[in-house]
Amino acid sequence: MVDGVDFADERLTAIGLFAEAFAGLSAKLTEQLAEHGLSGVDFEVLIRLARSPEQSLRMSDLSAQTSLTTSGATRVVDRLVAGGLVCRRACDSDRRSTYAVLTTEGEHRVADALPGHLEIIDKWLVAPLSDDQLDGLMSTLRLLRDGVNPCATVGTSDVSAGQPAGPR
Amino acid sequence: MVDGVDFADERLTAIGLFAEAFAGLSAKLTEQLAEHGLSGVDFEVLIRLARSPEQSLRMSDLSAQTSLTTSGATRVVDRLVAGGLVCRRACDSDRRSTYAVLTTEGEHRVADALPGHLEIIDKWLVAPLSDDQLDGLMSTLRLLRDGVNPCATVGTSDVSAGQPAGPR
DNA sequence: GAAGATTGAAGCCTCAATCTTT
């Protein structure tokens, strides 16, 4: 304690628990994805493309929907293009824009990884909780998310990809 | 859908909500800490030192208690030493070990940052929830954390620091 | 001039290798 400051405040425990639970889940998912040659960010990008119209997204929309800056999106897509999982396509109507498009190989890779991914979520997030607990967690998380990140709920249909997102 | 794989499975939404809520909270905290010239990892290290006996920790214990590898701990402490917030001290009983020790300046810095930090936690995590909701969230998170990270509960007294922790 | 995308520079973290001490 210094000047009435308590280094063991219970609120630190609360946020710490949040961090540990998420980090633990995240580690399991990262490990599973690695077995398919994907990083968490790779997967996040691929799955967002997979569920988008034409399986494609403008670079700027991609960065808005993920945990990445536009710069970060450029680098990730660079790597995915190098790996043959994504390709770039120019936009006809606005030549400033570029689309990232999922390739057939990319679609198969994410389809291969997804079942195992869902198993991990089942095992470590869904199964340990009762139905009521899971429902409660979801509504609580949605409430918190809407507070800290109101944007997330507009535009996209509240559907989220499966990976972390550190602070910008 | 490819081969019966559903890219919009509700479990992805669940984990995504978790990720978004945590990322949002994390961003608020990171922003606040930056006002005090600290990164999230800096704060995590400083607060763990602050609440440890002698306000010090062996490098290997520090890495075990944080989201860092031993290598990562070395780098962070390097920076904190350069900033005057921490100093290194050799261990008498085992000359392989090194202690990271909080300096007076380090203690003041973390004490300065903490009140604002707690305010953020109040505002975005505690206040938005009812007492029951918060209690429910805490017990659910503890349950999940114990599943994915059984180690966290041994040794340390379940007390967690306030920052994120990406996967290793 | 602003929007969209990319690039160079720099910081942070991890892995593997290394050095010292046990």
Added chain:
DNA sequence: AAAGATTGAGGCTTCAATCTTC
């Protein structure tokens, strides 16, 4: 040989600057 800590190399992300198109 193992444990503890550090270091070099490399990958990933961001910020700021740049280039093109609107």
